[in-house]
Amino acid sequence: MEKSTETVTWGVRVRNATGSVMLPLMTFVILFAAWELIVRFMDVQAVILPAPSVIFAELFTSFSFYLPHIGVTFYEAMVGFVIGTVLALIGGVVMSQSRLLERMLLPVAVLAHVTPIVVIAPLFMIWFGFGTFPKILVAAIISFFPMLINSTTGFRSVDESNLEYMRSLHASRWEIFFKLSLPGSLPFLFSAARTCISMSVIGAVVGEMSGASKGLGNVVMVSANYLQMDRMFAAIFLLALMGILLTNAVRVVEKRFLAWHSSGH
Amino acid sequence: MSYITIKDVHKRFVRRGQWTEALSNIQLDIEKGSFVSFIGPSGCGKSTLLRIVGGLMEAEEGEIAIGGKSPQELLKAKQFGFVPQSPALFPWRTVLQNMNIPFEVNRQKVFNSEEQGDPISLLKAVGLGDFVHAYPKELSGGMKQRVGIARAFATGAPILLMDEPFSALDEITKEVLMHQLKQIWEEHKKTVLFVTHNIHEAVYLSDKVVVMSARPGRVSRVIDINLERPRDEAVIGTPIFNDYITELRESLRERWG
Ligand SMILES: Nc1ncnc2c1ncn2[C@@H]1O[C@H](COP(=O)(O)OP(=O)(O)OP(=O)(O)O)[C@@H](O)[C@H]1O
Ligand SMILES: [Mg+2]
Secondary structure (H helix, E strand, O other), rough: OHHHHHHHHHHOOOOHHHHHHHHHHHHHHHHHHHHOOOHHOOOOOOOOOOOOHHHHHHHHHOOHHHHHHHHHHHHHHHHHHHHHHHHHHHHHHHHHOOOHHHHHHHHHHHHHHHHOOHHHHHHHHHHHHOOHHHHHHHHHHHHHHHHHHHHHHHOOOHHHHHHHHHOOEEEEEEEOOOHHHHHHHHHHHHHHHHHHHHHHHHHHHHHOOOOOOOOOHHHHHHHHHHOOOOHHHHHHHHHHHHHHHHHHHHHHHEEEEHHOHHHHO | OOOEEEEEEEEEEEOOEEEEEEEEEEEEEEEHHHHHHOOOOOOOHHHHHHHHHOOOOOOOEEEEEOOOOOOHHHHHHEEEEEEOOOOOOOOOOOOHHHHHHHHHOOOOOOOOOHHHOHHHHHHOOOHHHOOOOOOOHHHHHHHHHHHHHHHHHHHHHOEEEEEEOOOOOOHHHHHHHHHHHHHHHHHOOOOOEEOOOOHHHOOOOOEEEEEEOOOOOOEEEEEEEEOOOOOOOHHHHHHHHHHHHHHHHHHHOOOOO
């Protein structure tokens, strides 16, 4: 009995692994193979589109060149993500507690959100120089809004009868927040975090592209200027990989925290 | 001697700019340690009345005193064991963790420790011994209700406000829980306000059955149940028991005709 259930779960796990890792991987292998074949047989010039084999060769042979750039972009994105989401969470708490404050603060947040970040980034460079700070700022701004909206919605979407039960125990405002609103809104917060963390990489790159001497965004810019297509594609590939890995890191944490929630399964 | 005194209570709600009278001119005296059932058609204000007595809602007019104090004062002192109509379980907490909510919250007020029950043995008693560490989504509706009931018992609160706690249970489980409720009540002489749609349940458990009618919600009759205490199942089906059933059924029907 015991054994058979174990086999079943193991089987399910294998199938899940196949579904979530193997299948997408297969698609990518096919895509890269097609790309490789097209480049080879249609004689596409390397300055237009390098073959995947060339890109990966470049990536592996000069990996030590990329490493510090990866580090810089990762650092900017992560610090920006943390600052942006923490501020957004504070904003979400404030806005969920008071409609008046929401009406005052939300327009500012919306304005910051709808203004294209690409046109603000050069301004930050003028104000704050070429260092990492303006990039962190861009990453923070870009990851602020999704978290603000989701956390406000999440903190508000408290189950009425649970709330009433807490009130029947004369729970304080903070007990209600920490024991009910916050855990209840974790699904909202994690779904925002998944968006925010890949947005923060975009923010860091946007910042780097408007003026930097380091970072993968800078590598893309410089290599584009010199038509070093293999290098440019290698950097793009690394950025995509960073986005995927970070989003999945959030997913892993989410699964641990949200075992009780159906989407966490 | 009246313990809970409800005097001229009115409660209105606004809906689409229109006032609806949810409770109209409610007068009621409830003795300390008595078991009172509320029965009446859906929407007649039973839950609303329970909320007002429990200090969760305020009436526009009228007065409520519980042992000379206001419902809010008792609420602050954690004197109510509230079993809401929809079982208030936090989905991220296991059954046992849900049982602990009343003890974790508002800690400076402690429950009467003598009357507190051990959460695990209470869960066993309501047939959930195997689900102590389960999450609410793994429970059926009736199982969730049982957790809510066990939780109210565990706190040892002297006043139980139970809003249709048995509505989602099968007959047999309901009987078992009814006896448990009766036992706990007999042991600790809690004051119980119990909303139900079930006439038999009401007669078997209560000292007093309050019949309510709808639109506006009002008390249409109060029937004292003078069956012997302590009671057991033997009383069910006796002529006097059946007389109460008939009386109750008729006063409920009057309000429909
Ligand atoms: N928060 C509220 N806002 C507006 N109207 C309400 C509110 N709560 C209850 N009502 C109205 O008050 C009336 C009584 O509601 P209540 O929930 O007390 O009925 P009930 O007797 O418990 O019914 P049921 O047996 O279906 O649970 C209903 O007409 C309902 O529409
Ligand atoms: Mg009700």
